Amino acid sequence: MKILFVCTGNICRSPLAEGILRQKIAQLDLPVEVDSCGFEAFHAGDTPDDRAKSVASKRGIDISSHFARLFNKRDFDHFDKIYVMDSSHYSNVMRVARNDDDRQKVDYVMNVLYPEKNLPVHDPWYGNINDFEKIYIQLDEVCEQIARNLVTEISDP
Numbered sequence: 001m002k003i004l005f006v007c008t009g010n011i012c013r014s015p016l017a018e019g020i021l022r023q024k025i026a027q028l029d030l031p032v033e034v035d036s037c038g039f040e041a042f043h044a045g046d047t048p049d050d051r052a053k054s055v056a057s058k059r060g061i062d063i064s065s066h067f068a069r070l071f072n073k074r075d076f077d078h079f080d081k082i083y084v085m086d087s088s089h090y091s092n093v094m095r096v097a098r099n100d101d102d103r104q105k106v107d108y109v110m111n112v113l114y115p116e117k118n119l120p121v122h123d124p125w126y127g128n129i130n131d132f133e134k135i136y137i138q139l140d141e142v143c144e145q146i147a148r149n150l151v152t153e154i155s156d157p
Helices: 013-028 050-057 074-078 087-096 100-104 129-155
Strands: 002-007 033-038 081-084 106-108
Touching: 002 013, 002 074, 002 087, 013 033, 013 050, 013 129, 050 129, 081 087, 087 106, 100 106
Parallel strands: 002 033, 002 081, 081 106
Antiparallel strands: none
């Protein structure tokens, strides 16, 4: 199983989700690949926002070696599931999709907890550390459920 998280610049939400899920699958010893990317070229090659690194580090997760990259259509070939953070990311990913197989891989990450609600994970970029704390908690809850789902999927193919 290969999972991709997508946000705007790949420096806040998606690297946090990547780091959280990596930690959870490592603890469960699951054969899952996790990555993240974004759509904003301005941040390509940057490390995560210091506030994202800080909230992750407080919980024993090191995302400092992550470098932002852009989403591209080859991601559809490599990943089994593509989770987006909000409607703009959903639209951007769907615009790049080549066919129904690509489109079926894409979902809002919050739909893991609230199916078909298409709830966003709000962008903390313009906020403060408390906004990063809030999205960390939100993403941790989602990633916990993704990990539980993966245990079931992998043990019961």
